[in-house]
Amino acid sequence: xxxxxxxxxxxxxxxxxxxxxxxxxxxxxxxxxxxxxxxxxxxxxxxxxxxxxxxxxxxxxxxxxxxxxxxxxxxxxxxxxxxxxxxxxxxxxxxxxxxxxxxxxxxxxxxxxxxxxxxxxxxxxxxxxxxxxxxxxxxxxxxxxxxxxxxxxxxxxxxxxxxxxxxxxxxxxxxxxxxxxxxxxxxxxxxxxxxxxxxxxxxxxxxxxxxxxxxxxxxxxxxxxxxxxxxxxxxxxxxxxxxxxxxxxxxxxxxxxxxxxxxxxxxxxxxxxxxxxxxxxxxxxxxxxxxxxxxxxxxxxxxxxxxxxxxxxxxxxxxxxxxxxxxxxxxxxxxxxxxxxxxxxxxxxxxxxxxxxxxxxxxxxxxxxxxxxxxxxxxxxxxxxxxxxxxxxxxxxxxxxxxxxxxxxxxxxxxxxxxxxxxxx
Amino acid sequence: xxxxxxxxxxxxxxxxxxxxxxxxxxxxxxxxxxxxxxxxxxxxxxxxxxxxxxxxxxxxxxxxxxxxxxxxxxxxxxxxxxxxxxxxxxxxxxxxxxxxxxxxxxxxxxxxxxxxxxxxxxxxxxxxxxxxxxxxxxxxxxxxxxxxxxxxxxxxxxxxxxxxxxxxxxxxxxxxxxxxxxxxxxxxxxxxxxxxxxxxxxxxxxxxxxxxxxxxxxxxxxxxxxxxxxxxxxxxxxxxxxxxxxxxxxxxxxxxxxxxxxxxxxxxxxxxxxxxxxxxxxxxxxxxxxxxxxxxxxxxxxxxxxxxxxxxxxxxxxxxxxxxxxxxxxxxxxxxxxxxxxxxxxxxxxxxxxxxxxxxxxxxxxxxxxxxxxxxxxxxxxxxxxxxxxxxxxxxxxxxxxxxxxxxxxxxxxxxxxxxxxxxx
Numbered sequence: 001x002x003x004x005x006x007x008x009x010x011x012x013x014x015x016x017x018x019x020x021x022x023x024x025x026x027x028x029x030x031x032x033x034x035x036x037x038x039x040x041x042x043x044x045x046x047x048x049x050x051x052x053x054x055x056x057x058x059x060x061x062x063x064x065x066x067x068x069x070x071x072x073x074x075x076x077x078x079x080x081x082x083x084x085x086x087x088x089x090x091x092x093x094x095x096x097x098x099x100x101x102x103x104x105x106x107x108x109x110x111x112x113x114x115x116x117x118x119x120x121x122x123x124x125x126x127x128x129x130x131x132x133x134x135x136x137x138x139x140x141x142x143x144x145x146x147x148x149x150x151x152x153x154x155x156x157x158x159x160x161x162x163x164x165x166x167x168x169x170x171x172x173x174x175x176x177x178x179x180x181x182x183x184x185x186x187x188x189x190x191x192x193x194x195x196x197x198x199x200x201x202x203x204x205x206x207x208x209x210x211x212x213x214x215x216x217x218x219x220x221x222x223x224x225x226x227x228x229x230x231x232x233x234x235x236x237x238x239x240x241x242x243x244x245x246x247x248x249x250x251x252x253x254x255x256x257x258x259x260x261x262x263x264x265x266x267x268x269x270x271x272x273x274x275x276x277x278x279x280x281x282x283x284x285x286x287x288x289x290x291x292x293x294x295x296x297x298x299x300x301x302x303x304x305x306x307x308x309x310x311x312x313x314x315x316x317x318x319x320x321x322x323x324x325x326x327x328x329x330x331x332x333x334x335x336x337x338x339x340x341x342x343x344x345x346x347x348x349x350x351x352x353x354x355x356x357x358x359x360x361x362x363x364x365x366x367x368x369x370x371x372x373x374x375x376x377x378x379x380x381x382x383x384x385x386x387x388x389x390x391x392x393x394x395x396x397x398x399x400x401x402x403x404x405x406x407x408x409x410x411x412x413x414x415x416x417x418x419x420x421x422x423x424x425x
Numbered sequence: 426x427x428x429x430x431x432x433x434x435x436x437x438x439x440x441x442x443x444x445x446x447x448x449x450x451x452x453x454x455x456x457x458x459x460x461x462x463x464x465x466x467x468x469x470x471x472x473x474x475x476x477x478x479x480x481x482x483x484x485x486x487x488x489x490x491x492x493x494x495x496x497x498x499x500x501x502x503x504x505x506x507x508x509x510x511x512x513x514x515x516x517x518x519x520x521x522x523x524x525x526x527x528x529x530x531x532x533x534x535x536x537x538x539x540x541x542x543x544x545x546x547x548x549x550x551x552x553x554x555x556x557x558x559x560x561x562x563x564x565x566x567x568x569x570x571x572x573x574x575x576x577x578x579x580x581x582x583x584x585x586x587x588x589x590x591x592x593x594x595x596x597x598x599x600x601x602x603x604x605x606x607x608x609x610x611x612x613x614x615x616x617x618x619x620x621x622x623x624x625x626x627x628x629x630x631x632x633x634x635x636x637x638x639x640x641x642x643x644x645x646x647x648x649x650x651x652x653x654x655x656x657x658x659x660x661x662x663x664x665x666x667x668x669x670x671x672x673x674x675x676x677x678x679x680x681x682x683x684x685x686x687x688x689x690x691x692x693x694x695x696x697x698x699x700x701x702x703x704x705x706x707x708x709x710x711x712x713x714x715x716x717x718x719x720x721x722x723x724x725x726x727x728x729x730x731x732x733x734x735x736x737x738x739x740x741x742x743x744x745x746x747x748x749x750x751x752x753x754x755x756x757x758x759x760x761x762x763x764x765x766x767x768x769x770x771x772x773x774x775x776x777x778x779x780x781x782x783x784x785x786x787x788x789x790x791x792x793x794x795x796x797x798x799x800x801x802x803x804x805x806x807x808x809x810x811x812x813x814x815x816x817x818x819x820x821x822x823x824x825x826x827x828x829x830x831x832x833x834x835x836x837x838x839x840x841x842x843x844x845x846x847x848x849x850x
Contacts, residue, residue, distance in 0.1 A: 001728030002474055004515040007499060010468035012512055015526070018464045034784050036761050036791030036809065039443045043435035043545055044469060044531065045489075045501075049427055064470075066491030069535045074432060076470075087437055090429040096808065098795065101440070106469065110494045120468055135794050138777050146784065252774050253781040303426030336461050349677050352563050356678040359459050359571065366461030369560050370523065383521065384461065 009110075009119025019332040021122070024151075024316055025104055028124040031147040032102040035139060037126055040101050042083045044108075048073040050082045056187050057270050062109040064119075076108040079313060080125040081271070081298065088129055089304040097130025097307070100139070107313075117287075118317050127311030134246045136310045137275050137294070138253060144279065144290065144312060145255050151319070152328045154258075158289065161262035162246065162277040165293070167229065167239025168266065174233055175216040181208055183270050190268040192221075193287065226261045246275065267291050271298040275310065281322055289322060290314035335385040337363040340392065341377040347392040350417075354390060354402075357421055381407055434535075434544025444757040446547070449576075449741055450529055453549040456572040457527040460564060462551055465526050467508045469533075473498040475507045482612060482695050487534040489544075501533040504738060505550040506696070506723065513554055514729040522555025522732070525564070532738075542712075543742050552736030559671045561735045562700050562719070563678060569704065569715065569737060570680050576744070577753040579683075583714065586687035587671065587702040590718070592654065592664025593691065599658055600641040606633055608695050615691040617646075618712070651686045671700065692716050696723040700735065706747055714747060715739035760810040762788040765817065766802040772817040775842075779815060779827075782846055806832055 006012045013021060032039065048065045065075040077083055080103055088095065103125045110119055126143055128136040141160060148158060165186070172182050188203045195203070204214055223229050226247075230240040243261060250259050267276045274294035281289060292312025299307045323329050338358050342351040351367040358365035366384065371377040374391070381389040391403040391412075402420060405412035415423075431437045438446060457464065473490045490500040502508055505528055513520065528550045535544055551568055553561040566585060573583060590611070597607050613628045620628070629639055648654050651672075655665040668686060675684050692701045699719035706714060717737025724732045748754050763783050767776040776792040783790035791809065796802040799816070806814040816828040816837075827845060830837035840848075 002511075003472060004511050004727075006468055007470045007472060007497065008495070010470055012468070012515070013466040014512065014516070015463035015465055018466055021466075022464065034787075034789050036764075036789065038440035038759055039447070040440055041438040041443055041446075043431055043437070045432045045435055045533075045545070047428060047432060064493060068489060070433070072432065086427075086429050087439065090437070091439070100791070108470075120470070131794065135773060135777060135792070139792070142777075142781055142784075249774060249777060253777050254785075302429075334463055339461075348560060349674060352560060352674060352678050356567055359567075360679075362459075364459050364461065366525070367560070367564070369556065380521075 007119075009113055011118060011120070015334065016332075019334075020320065020329060021316065023330060023332060024320065025122070027147055027150045028102070028104060028314070031143055031150060032124075032126060034146070035100070035143045037100040037102040037143070040084075040087065040103050041105065042087060042103075044076055044106060045074050046077050046083060046086075048075045050086060051075060051078060053270055056184055058187075058268055059109065062111050064108045064110055077105065078109050079107055079269075080105045080123065081127070081269075081295065081311065081313070082302075084125070084127055084129070084311075085299050085302055085304075088307070089299060089302055092304060092307075098136070099127075099129045101129070102126040107315075121315040121317045123316070124314040125311060126314075127309060129309040129311075130307055131310075132296075132308040134242065134249055134275075136308075137246050138249050140292070140310055140312060141250065141259070141277065142253055142255060144292075144314065145258050147314075148279075151323060153323075153326075157282055157326065158258070158279055159282055160259050160277055160279050161265045162243065162259055162275065163262055163265035164239040164243050164275050165266075165272050166274055167237060167243060167263070170233055170235075170237050170239050171217070171220045171229070171263075175213050175220075177209065177213065185209070186266050187268060187270055189217075190266040192264060192266075221264050223263055229263055242274065267293055269293075269295075271295040271301070273297050277312070279314075287318065289318050333385045335364070335387075336366050337386070338365040338388045338390055339381045339384055339386040340365065340367040340390040341371055341381075342367070342369065342392045343372055343374075343377075344394050346394065347397055350397065351392055354392075354417070354421070358424065361424060363424070378405070378407070381405075432544075434538055436543060436545070440759065441757075444759075445745065445754060446741065448755060448757060449745065450547075452572055452575045453527070453529060453739070456568055456575060457549075457551060459571070460525070460568045462525040462527040462568070465509075465512065465528050466530065467512060467528075469501055469531060470499050471502050471508060471511075473500040475511060476500060476503060478695055483693055484534065487536050489533045489535055502530065503534050504532055504694075505530045505548065506552070506694075506720065506736065506738070507727075509550070509552055509554070509736075510724050510727055510729075510734075513732070514724060514727055517729060517732075523561070524552075524554040526554070527551040532740075546740040546742045548741070549739040550736060551739075552734060554734040555732055556735075557721075557733040559667065559674055559700075561733070562671050563674050565717070565735055565737060566675065566684070566702065567678055567680060569717075569739065570683050572739075573704075576748060578748075578751075582707055582751065583683070583704055584707055585684050585702055585704050586690045587668065587684055587700065588687055588690040589664040589668050589700050590691075590697050591699055592662060592668065592688070595658055595660075595662050595664050596642070596645045596654070596688075600638050600645075602634065602638065610634070611691050612693060612695055615693040617689060617691075646689050648688055654688055667699065692718055694718075694720075696720045696726070698722050702737070704739075712743065714743050758810045760789070760812075761791050762811070763790040763813050763815055764806045764809055764811040765790065765792040765815040766796060766806075767792070767794065767817045768797055768799075768802075769819050771819065772822055775822065776817055779817075779842070779846070783849065786849055788849070803830070803832070806830075 051060050059078045063075045068074050107123050108120050169182055185207045230237050265278050272293040273296045276293035278288040279290040294310040296308045340351045340355045342348045355365040355367040371380045389405045400417050401414050402417050476485050484503050488500045493499050531547050533545050610632045655662050690703050697718040698721045701718035703713040704715040719735040721733045765776045765780045767773045780790040780792040796805045814830045825842050826839050827842050
């Protein structure tokens with residue numbers, strides 16, 4: 001016997017799991033369309049070179065990468081943003097900016113598995129490219145919150161923690177970290193929730209932070225209000241001003257309750273340049289549900305022009321676990337309009353013909369050839385989520401009649417087959 | 426500058442291509458639902474062991490395979506049927522047979538690229554598992570033909586060529602090929618359209634066929650009617666009887682015109698055991714559009730019980746090319762109900778708020794912050810497929826009014842903002 005389990009860290013989707021996944025994807029697609037985003041996609045395989053970065057991003061250490069039969073270094077994409085950048089740069093001249101694009105790619109990371117963390121997940125990516133300033137932030141974050149509402153999640157359950165890399169940069173400046181160390185320091189800071197304080201301190205020391213600098217950094221990270229940070233910085237802060245404006249605009253469009261300023265939000269990807277945000281379960285039992293931010297320099301690091309961009313990635317694994325915990329998953333059943341049951345071999349061709357005629361009329365119809373007893377047939381029809389069962393019994397069929405049973409009303413009637421097919425249309 | 430092209434043999438899907446793909450997937454999903462099939466899926470990564478076969482299948486030589494960081498031998502799936510078998514065997518006891526399942530997986534094969542052949546494609550897989558005999562054939566083939574009709578293809582454009590591996594086995598028996606050579610001989614026979622006659626003859630000689638045997642085989646392969654083959658075989662032929670019954674049932678459900686018996690159809694996969702079929706463009710400009718067949722022994726080769734099964738794989742690349750050649754691709758545009766245009770910075774927050782309120786009411790709404798001149802704004806609204814443009818002009822806004830323009834009727838009216846938001850619901 002071969003090993004029947006899926007590859008470690010990956011999932012099988014039997015019909016019940018697939019229905020849930022489709023329900024989630026439908027919410028993502030509907031929300032995207034409501035905001036005017038268009039869907040794009042690309043192959044799950046990309047050149048490994050697309051993910052080479054200098055700042056020590058965890059993601060590049062977790063690549064599923066290999067050499068193909070033509071000696072190309074390839075990788076299964078760990079995230080979609082580099083692919084988005086590639087697509088845009090490839091046709092930059094022909095595309096009309098700003099672009100509002102979304103995708104639901106499967107992404108892979110070879111990492112230790114814990115609850116809410118597999119080696120693959122599907123991730124709703126929603127991005128606005130070519131739009132500077134907070135209007136893009138408002139659109140992207142509003143779409144995110146609308147999708148949560150469609151899942152039954154509101155500000156009492158989840159909060160969007162927002163920060164700004166520019167503000168973090170000002171903080172690091174303030175405590176005397178040279179600009180060229182900002183990015184690697186931020187990548188380390190992002191591990192704050194994942195490693196013990198001593199390990200984090202050691203990693204920051206490795207990045208050149210002195211004891212007093214670490215102390216000052218921790219003092220900043222303990223601050224709760226934007227005013228407090230602004231006050232501690234002393235100087236006029238561009239990061240704080242941008243955040244203040246964003247929070248006020250989000251209030252105006254009606255989502256003020258869901259947003260909260262959080263100076264500890266960094267995000268692990270080195271390409272973020274401005275706003276960063278993380279959606280968190282308020283019961284805090286799970287890690288970040290979704291994260292994103294502004295990345296105005298990513299396209300230029302690939303050799304293209306500077307094009308402002310912002311977006312997020314929202315994975316399916318964590319949210320489905322959270323919705324399950326909160327008992328918010330819908331009860332999705334299979335559904336069909338008619339199931340035809342032949343009760344002897346002679347009725348089999350008629351069953352095929354009747355179900356096919358019903359489909360021609362636009363109905364969802366099925367035929368069941370294995371349930372030759374009435375009780376079993378009705379049970380099977382129920383399992384299949386059928387509205388009606390059509391019973392082909394030898395005596396009735398000899399008279400050109402069928403029995404149509406309404407499974408909801410538990411009523412049945414004998415009708416002529418011809419007549420029935422004329423009626424239903 | 427990094428290489429911006431997709432990995433060789435793979436495709437990018439910009440929004441226009443994605444819309445076409447989605448249109449095709451929707452037809453596949455709708456048809457599947459109409460026939461009572463349920464969707465499943467699994468990860469694109471599988472254990473390489475799932476594809477190890479003895480009969481020389483081309484598919485196992487074209488694997489994208491590699492070793493992961495945990496030293497597992499993995500492969501990107503080249504086809505879905507082994508995964509389907511794995512899923513079924515994993516839960517065999519809990520599943521209610523017959524299963525009618527479908528999936529639209531992406532599949533990979535590292536092969537030479539020609540027209541209609543990439544290294545990845547999406548493939549509609551539709552299978553009935555646990556149903557012996559021709560009723561499953563009728564359901565699966567009918568679903569295939571219904572999906573073609575939804576694309577605008579009928580019997581004048583495409584034909585389904587059917588054959589039966591049992592009949593081919595009888596032919597090979599008849600010309601004296603020992604049973605254990607049947608499978609490798611059939612795998613070679615399938616290359617008939619791809620290699621020159623001399624190469625094919627050489628490959629068959631390698632499989633032990635003598636000159637006279639090859640001659641007899643070619644005589645059989647030149648026969649057009651099922652009667653003729655039956656007559657040449659002499660003995661009662663189970664394969665011919667099954668085919669005869671299938672053709673008659675397909676006539677009864679109304680698809681007789683689309684099917685044609687074709688003794689040259691073999692299919693390249695070694696696991697087929699009965700009916701095999703191939704959908705071909707009647708202009709014959711492209712290779713097989715879709716293929717499938719019965720594989721009653723696949724599950725037992727993985728160590729499970731014998732469970733009868735039949736299905737097909739229908740790729741997206743060839744069909745989209747064919748539909749393009751026949752000018753049958755739909756003209757799909759992006760669509761949105763409202764686009765809001767602020768004509769100065771002061772109107773930006775109002776634009777965000779109005780578009781968000783429209784979304785709350787269920788409309789698809791967008792705001793455009795870059796088109797500050799009327800002519801440009803209306804052109805942009807047209808490009809976005811908008812039904813209405815909402816123009817926020819400083820003077821009108823000062824009076825609490827907006828201009829709503831119906832882009833189809835080319836009419837516009839000034840209305841109070843409050844009133845407008847009350848009206849639209």
